[in-house]
Amino acid sequence: MIKFLKIVISVSLLLSFVTDVFCIKCWSCRSSNDPKCADPFDNSTVPITDCNEEKGLSNLPGVRPSMCRKIRQKVNGEWRYFRGCAYLGEAGIQGDERFCLMRTGTYNIFMEYCTCDSKDGCNASGIIGPMPFMIFISGMGLYFKFF
Numbered sequence: 001m002i003k004f005l006k007i008v009i010s011v012s013l014l015l016s017f018v019t020d021v022f023c024i025k026c027w028s029c030r031s032s033n034d035p036k037c038a039d040p041f042d043n044s045t046v047p048i049t050d051c052n053e054e055k056g057l058s059n060l061p062g063v064r065p066s067m068c069r070k071i072r073q074k075v076n077g078e079w080r081y082f083r084g085c086a087y088l089g090e091a092g093i094q095g096d097e098r099f100c101l102m103r104t105g106t107y108n109i110f111m112e113y114c115t116c117d118s119k120d121g122c123n124a125s126g127i128i129g130p131m132p133f134m135i136f137i138s139g140m141g142l143y144f145k146f147f
């Protein structure tokens with residue numbers, strides 16, 4: 001009987017863990033529609049979306065969103081923010097959600113892409129600590145361009 005209970009408890013623990021992982025909720029907004037989407041993030045008007053309810057992507061059938069993301073983009077000197085569910089890749093950089101992917105393009109375009117799955121609504125502000133990466137990338141740039 002005890003053994004049976006143990007099995008039931010382990011299975012339900014496992015199930016709650018699994019459903020937890022597949023039921024992440026993320027803040028969903030874009031700063032062009034709602035200025036509160038920008039940093040510092042203000043959740044008062046921004047909806048939190050259950051990523052399970054997302055329709056999915058037409059070009060990635062069967063792939064379910066499992067993380068949240070936050071995108072910060074500077075185009076022609078203007079910052080744009082996007083928050084929502086994310087589909088592919090790992091959360092954070094090498095598992096560390098404090099770091100974000102940085103891309104610098106030509107013509108004054110800069111992009112920062114952050115993903116996380118540590119908790120519901122983890123794509124609010126406060127997941128960003130890009131300095132080491134920025135230094136690393138500028139270092140690489142210096143190395144390849146100027147030496």
Ligand SMILES: *[C@@H]1O[C@H](CO)[C@@H](O)[C@H](O)[C@H]1NC(C)=O
Nearest residue numbers: 041042043044048120121124
């Ligand atoms: C919204 O932000 C406030 C203040 O930071 C916080 O206390 C609250 O928990 C947030 N709401 C949700 C649903 O996370």
